[in-house]
Each structure stands twice: as structure tokens, then as C-alpha cells.
Amino acid sequence: MLNRLLPVLLMVLAVAMFAALPALAIAEEEDKGETHEGKIVSITKDELTMSDQAGKEMTHKLTRDVKLRLDNKDVTLDDIGDFKPGMKVRVTTKKGDAKSLLKIEALSKGDFK
Numbered sequence: 001m002l003n004r005l006l007p008v009l010l011m012v013l014a015v016a017m018f019a020a021l022p023a024l025a026i027a028e029e030e031d032k033g034e035t036h037e038g039k040i041v042s043i044t045k046d047e048l049t050m051s052d053q054a055g056k057e058m059t060h061k062l063t064r065d066v067k068l069r070l071d072n073k074d075v076t077l078d079d080i081g082d083f084k085p086g087m088k089v090r091v092t093t094k095k096g097d098a099k100s101l102l103k104i105e106a107l108s109k110g111d112f113k
Contacts, residue, residue, distance in 0.1 A: 033092040033093050033094055033095055033102045033103075034092070034093050034095055034098070035090055035091065035092045035093075036052060036090070036091060036093075037052070037053065037088065037089065037090045037091075037112060038050045038051050038052040038053055038088075038089055039051050039085075039086055039087065039088060039089060040083060040084065040085050040086065040087045040089050040106065041057060041085055042085060043080060043083045043085075044062075044080065045062060045077055045080050046061070046062055047059055047060060047061055047062055048060045048062060048089075048091070048101065048104060050089050050091065058098070059099075060091060060093065060098075060099055060100070060101045061099055061100060061101065062077070062080075062101060062104075063100070063101070064077065066101050066102065066103065066104060067102065067103040067104070068080070068083075068103075068104050069103070069104070069105040069106070070082055070083060070105075070106050070108075071106075071107060071108055072107075083104075083106050084108070087106045087107060087108055088106065088107045088110075088111065088112065089104060089105065089106045089107075090104075090105045090106075090112050091103065091104050091105075092104075
């Protein structure tokens with residue numbers, strides 16, 4: 001009986017750990033910076049101008065190492081033309097430096113989860 005139970009328990013533990021990894025990665029990423037949401041006003045390879053939910057516009061500088069996601073898919077800086085004004089956007093900035101972006105996530109439709 002114990003010979004059958006041990007492999008099952010190990011499998012359950014492995015599945016639970018595998019399922020928890022994305023949540024841990026998200027929590028770690030959020031610790032590195034501050035996030036806020038809004039809509040894209042304009043975007044180029046050098047900067048993003050967005051409006052927050054209150055309508056206040058802010059400008060962020062883009063660097064070559066910024067992580068970009070469009071409709072839940074990773075993209076590169078060469079795909080920046082696919083980001084359009086009016087899209088919902090969530091940005092992650094360095095803590096204490098609201099102008100420097102770590103990550104830009106944009107959605108052409110739907111809401112962030």
C-alpha cells in the first residue's frame with residue numbers, strides 16, 4: 001500500500017509546485033517596480049505617452065531592454081508599430097523612477113486580469 005501511495009504523493013507535490021511557479025514569477029516581477037494602467041496616447045521606439053484612468057498624460061522613456069507584450073504575447077521593439085493609440089496599457093516602472101520603463105503590456109481588446 002505504501003509503495004503505491006508514495007509515487008502518487010510525489011506526483012501531486014510536483015504538480016502543485018509547477019502550478020505555483022507563474023504566480024511566484026508575477027509576484028517577483030511586481031516587487032521590482034510599480035505598475036499603473038491607462039490608454040496609449042502615442043508611442044514610438046523612444047517614448048510612450050499614455051493617459052492614466054483620470055485622464056492625466058504622462059511620458060515614459062523606452063530603452064532597448066524594455067519587455068513588451070501585446071495581447072498577451074511577447075513582442076520586440078521592432079513591433080512597436082503594432083501598439084496603437086487608444087489601446088489599454090499597463091506599464092511597470094522602476095521603483096523611484098517613474099520615467100524608466102521595465103515592461104509595457106497592451107491589449108487591443110478586453111481588460112487586464
